[in-house]
Amino acid sequence: MSGYVAHGDSYCTVITRDGELPVELIGFGPLPQPGKPIVGVCRNCGQRGTVYEVPPVDPATAAASDAFAEWLADAVNIRMRNPVVGAHATAHQQLLQIHARTEAVTLPGSSWAPPVRVQQCRECRGDGWPCRTLRIVAAGHRHSWPGWREEWSA
Numbered sequence: 001m002s003g004y005v006a007h008g009d010s011y012c013t014v015i016t017r018d019g020e021l022p023v024e025l026i027g028f029g030p031l032p033q034p035g036k037p038i039v040g041v042c043r044n045c046g047q048r049g050t051v052y053e054v055p056p057v058d059p060a061t062a063a064a065s066d067a068f069a070e071w072l073a074d075a076v077n078i079r080m081r082n083p084v085v086g087a088h089a090t091a092h093q094q095l096l097q098i099h100a101r102t103e104a105v106t107l108p109g110s111s112w113a114p115p116v117r118v119q120q121c122r123e124c125r126g127d128g129w130p131c132r133t134l135r136i137v138a139a140g141h142r143h144s145w146p147g148w149r150e151e152w153s154a
């Protein structure tokens with residue numbers, strides 16, 4: 001697990017055990033309240049800091065990925081029933097599973113920008129999803145299934 005601590009404008013990454021805060025609470029101060037910032041001593045640098053909760057993936061980005069996933073799954077599924085191209089479609093479905101979407105937290109180049117949550121391919125990693133492999137797979141179905149979007153090009 002990773003936790004993040006904000007020190008003014010800079011951020012620390014802290015490797016934490018399950019359920020452990022990235023800061024150590026100070027002395028006999030009040031216990032953290034839900035929804036309130038959690039202040040303590042950073043387990044990485046020992047400076048006072050505030051626990052930083054990385055915000056979720058931007059909803060528009062997540063929705064665009066959902067649309068792609070749905071479109072490609074439909075395009076592939078409809079072909080699996082066809083004996084001529086069924087094997088082909090099965091292979092594509094396996095690629096879809098291998099190159100599934102996951103989320104990760106990345107740190108922008110400098111420690112002066114907050115960590116951000118991004119979508120990435122489980123297999124290719126990299127930045128963003130769908131990955132190039134899935135875009136190529138999808139392009140193969142662009143004329144055989146309605147709803148293709150140009151932004152999905154490889």
Ligand SMILES: [Zn+2]
Nearest residue numbers: 012042044045
């Ligand atoms: Zn720190």
Ligand SMILES: [Zn+2]
Nearest residue numbers: 099121124131
């Ligand atoms: Zn991939």
